[in-house]
Amino acid sequence: MTDRQTINNELKDPRMPYSVPLGYFEGLAEQVLTRIRQEEAKEELGTLSPLLQQLSKKQPYSTPVGYFDFPVNLPASEQAPVRSLFSRTWIRYAVAASVIAAGIFLWMGRAEQPTGNAKNVIIEVKQDIQQLNEKEESLLQEFVSAGMTGQETAQIDIQERAADKTLLADVSEQELNEFLEQSEFITSTETNE
Amino acid sequence: MPLHSDAEILLAFQEPAKKESAFTQLVRKYQERLYWHVRRMVVVHDDANDVIQNVWIRVWKGLENFRSDSQLYTWLYRIATNECLSFLDQQKRKGAVSLDQEGGVNLSEQVRAEQYFDADKAEWKLQLAIQALPEKQKLVFTLRYYDEMPYEEMSRVLETSEGALKASYHHAVKKVEDYLLNR
The missing domain is CATH 1.10.1740.10 (RNA polymerase sigma factor, region 2, helix turn helix motif)
Structure with missing residues (x-):
């Protein structure tokens, strides 16, 4: 008897034997409201301009194939830069060469006339800059002069500067280590003098 | 899940x-x-x-x-x-970018430079008509026309009163229609 009752109850369950997608009823009100809003917008447009109402709303613009399929890959703490200046190869080289040249200047004890390797590096930098076209040159100028007031010092606390982390996000560990080794060498040479 | x-x-x-x-x-x-x-x-x-x-x-x-x-x-x-x-x-x-009469951005040239641009097609003409609108009106028009956003929500997005948004949209629709019919 109990079994029959249970079966009867189960058969009376309005859900039997069908199923609905998970969360269907929770989202139904929102779906209906969305439809109502869409209808309101359509009715309004129909009143204002039957011509526009008849036009297709399909976007004529194109996007690269698979653009919306790319996985989202934002790091958990600090985000990768959107447009990194360092992704331009010529800037990487120009900036790296400038940094090395500046370091050598310091190392040479603020020499008035650079000689030897320093001179060669400066010549290379000049050649690089001469090879830049007008647009690249103006971008480099923009980069070099961005935010500079002439009062800046060379001391930067990388740990405290999230902006620097972002700027250096796509510079490889190896490049950073090489740069640090060079800086340490220059600093220790200056200290010993 | x-x-x-x-x-x-x-x-x-x-x-x-x-x-x-x-x-x-x-x-x-x-x-x-x-x-x-x-x-x-x-x-x-x-x-x-x-x-x-x-x-x-x-x-x-x-x-x-x-x-x-x-x-x-x-x-x-x-x-x-x-x-x-x-x-x-x-x-x-x-x-x-080139500017319109009110100092807003006019991106019509960029629309014409699009890969599949066809001046004879209504959908492209519509894009040109939209780009001819002043910036704020362009926003109102696209949010209402394409996204069918209710004015109440749009007022929160654009921090403008619903009445002003309605008026702006109505003007924009008329301008777009005029562009489509007369150019």
């Missing part, structure tokens, strides 16, 4: 272990709507891509403090709209 509602996504975002997957789902849910909103404003895909990435980075940074008393969707549109306007301001300052 995919999360369905914004509330579920927001809740998951508060848990460190689920933070990234919740964010990914949020992006997947809204990426196309926001992208097209941005694209219609800046026209060029590369520019839209730059703007949209900035939008999602802002969302990532701000989502933890997002107040659930306002709609997430409205908040996202607001960020996207502000990013678009900032981008267009930068373009103006750089002199990279």
Whole structure:
């Protein structure tokens, strides 16, 4: 008897034997409201301009194939830069060469006339800059002069500067280590003098 | 398992272990709507891509403090709209775009330079008509016409009264219609 009752109850369950997608009823009100809003917008447009109402709303613009399929890959703490200046190869080289040249200047004890390797590096930098076209040159100028007031010092606390982390996000560990080794060498040479 | 509602996504975002997957789902849910909103404003895909990435980075940074008393969707549109306007301001300052009579950005040339542009097709003519609108009116028109956004929500996105938005949309529709019929 109990079994029959249970079966009867189960058969009376309005859900039997069908199923609905998970969360269907929770989202139904929102779906209906969305439809109502869409209808309101359509009715309004129909009143204002039957011509526009008849036009297709399909976007004529194109996007690269698979653009919306790319996985989202934002790091958990600090985000990768959107447009990194360092992704331009010529800037990487120009900036790296400038940094090395500046370091050598310091190392040479603020020499008035650079000689030897320093001179060669400066010549290379000049050649690089001469090879830049007008647009690249103006971008480099923009980069070099961005935010500079002439009062800046060379001391930067990388740990405290999230902006620097972002700027250096796509510079490889190896490049950073090489740069640090060079800086340490220059600093220790200056200290010993 | 995919999360369905914004509330579920927001809740998951508060848990460190689920933070990234919740964010990914949020992006997947809204990426196309926001992208097209941005694209219609800046026209060029590369520019839209730059703007949209900035939008999602802002969302990532701000989502933890997002107040659930306002709609997430409205908040996202607001960020996207502000990013678009900032981008267009930068373009103006750089002199990279032509300006309309009121000093707004006119991107008609960029529309004409699009890969599949065809001046005889109604959908392209419509894009040119939209680009001929003043900036704010363009925003109102696209949010209402394409996204069918209710005025109430639009007023939160654009911080403008509903009455002013309705009037602006009505003017915009008339201008667009006039452009389509007479050019």
